[in-house]
Amino acid sequence: MLPHIETIPQRHMASGDVLSFQVYKFIGARPGKKVYIQSNLHGAEIVGNAVIHQLLEFLLSVNDTEIAGQIWLVPVCNSMSTNQRSHYFASGRYSISEAKDWNRIFWDYEKFTNNIMEFAQSQIHLNLEVVRKNYLDAIQQKFTGLLENINSYSSVPYTEKFRYKLQSLSIDADYLIDLHSHTTQGLNYVYYFREREESAKYFLLPLGVLLDEYDGNAFDEAFIKPWLALEKCFKELGRETKFDVEAWTLELGTGMQMNPDSVDKGVMGIKNYLVRKGVLQTSDTVVKGELSQGTSSHEMSFSTRSQAKKYYAPTGGMIQSKVELGSSVKAGDKLYQILQFNKEGKLPTVIDVFAEQDGLIYDSSTNHAVNEGEFVLGLISVTSNQ
Structure with missing residues (x-):
């Protein structure tokens, strides 16, 4: 038609x-x-x-x-x-x-x-x-x-x-x-x-x-x-x-x-x-x-929007070793690292960022260069599977 x-x-x-x-x-x-x-x-x-x-x-x-x-x-x-x-x-x-x-x-x-x-x-x-x-x-x-x-x-x-x-x-x-x-x-x-x-x-x-x-x-x-x-x-x-x-x-x-x-x-x-x-x-x-x-x-798994948590960069730098989109993680698992540079005459440092809750990585930034406070990834807790 x-x-x-x-x-x-x-x-x-x-x-x-x-x-x-x-x-x-x-x-x-x-x-x-x-x-x-x-x-x-x-x-x-x-x-x-x-x-x-x-x-x-x-x-x-x-x-x-x-x-x-x-x-x-x-x-x-x-x-x-x-x-x-x-x-x-x-x-x-x-x-x-x-x-x-x-x-x-x-x-x-x-x-x-x-x-x-x-x-x-x-x-x-x-x-x-x-x-x-x-x-x-x-x-x-x-x-x-x-x-x-x-x-x-x-x-x-x-x-x-x-x-x-x-x-x-x-x-x-x-x-x-x-x-x-x-x-x-x-x-x-x-x-x-x-x-x-x-x-x-x-x-x-x-x-x-x-x-x-x-x-x-x-x-x-x-x-x-x-x-x-x-x-x-x-x-x-x-x-x-x-x-x-x-x-x-x-x-x-x-x-x-x-x-x-x-x-x-x-x-x-x-x-x-x-x-x-x-x-x-x-x-x-x-x-x-x-x-x-x-x-x-x-x-199908189910969750609620209030169970979603966004993770923002605690400092500026380059994201590396980031957990893949769609991965399930446990509280305490490493989510990503930030390679942090400085202007203080010191060597670069690597900062680990860990999950605060169990969940699924449902959202992830495309850009791996972040300023402090920029979005890195989203994690959501899955409450049921039917």
């Missing part, structure tokens, strides 16, 4: 050029859920674009009767960050003019209302689908109100216009997938939210990290946080409720690289997720065989 393609202007530049992005909308023949998938919110994190490209090619071969609902794909969603360079290196993690992380700018409904408990009380006896519609209407009404400032003479900073365009596309989705990779070197894993652990397994990645600490400013957080808040209010009122609303961030490998393994894992995981959630009902035996094989041999 062919997608509906919409080109959306993103920013009018001083040169007269207009930066844009495109949305590829695959509309199924039957009603169902809306899935929103985007990539490249951070400039160096490009692997998601290859994932979306392969999903596009796959969906072109799918009949519209095999999709229940809609699948929206948005590659290269942030032209400003993608085009940002320092010498030969992509950066684009921050909006330079506003000094803001591109993934810490998003609008969170919960921060702009104080009546979620009141809303829950008014909806306590209603059907869940009716509650979902009513709550989404309330969110969208508040969100649309942002246009008054955006369209005013005084206007708003660019990040607020940018976030509005992305969130206006995704705010009514049922399932949201934001494709990232590490700015440095990293493993493949998925961030998930409470009560969504079973669905996290559908992505067939080796590690799931629960976002037990968040403030709502990231893209996935801003999307799901209001729904988690409403679930909590219902629980306090004695009604156990779980909305079929899910948000995911897939961390796929290393920045500035199209790592084939990360691409393959991302594509396979998203296909499996779409099948397991009933959005993709493909008759393709090859796809079913691939998914069956991947699921049968899959093992």
Whole structure:
């Protein structure tokens, strides 16, 4: 099937050029859920674009009767960050003019209302689908109100216009997938939210990290946080409720690289997720065989973001003998050495750095020359294996 393609202007530049992005909308023949998938919110994190490209090619071969609902794909969603360079290196993690992380700018409904408990009380006896519609209407009404400032003479900073365009596309989705990779070197894993652990397994990645600490400013957080808040209010009122609303961030490998393994894992995981959630009902035996094989041999470890610890250089120097990415370490194991130079007429010294906890090396710096206080590696404690 062919997608509906919409080109959306993103920013009018001083040169007269207009930066844009495109949305590829695959509309199924039957009603169902809306899935929103985007990539490249951070400039160096490009692997998601290859994932979306392969999903596009796959969906072109799918009949519209095999999709229940809609699948929206948005590659290269942030032209400003993608085009940002320092010498030969992509950066684009921050909006330079506003000094803001591109993934810490998003609008969170919960921060702009104080009546979620009141809303829950008014909806306590209603059907869940009716509650979902009513709550989404309330969110969208508040969100649309942002246009008054955006369209005013005084206007708003660019990040607020940018976030509005992305969130206006995704705010009514049922399932949201934001494709990232590490700015440095990293493993493949998925961030998930409470009560969504079973669905996290559908992505067939080796590690799931629960976002037990968040403030709502990231893209996935801003999307799901209001729904988690409403679930909590219902629980306090004695009604156990779980909305079929899910948000995911897939961390796929290393920045500035199209790592084939990360691409393959991302594509396979998203296909499996779409099948397991009933959005993709493909008759393709090859796809079913691939998914069956991947699921049968899959093992997944779980952790929480609060159990992750970053290690920063205690002094400046050159990193050597660093433990490899993906290694399991015990407290007291040597993580790396710093070859420290001086200007005091003395010989260089070697400083050993040891692990403070058991865990898995999930993030590692690319640059082995560090100034004091710069990031070296990340270690996360794995709490279970299923």
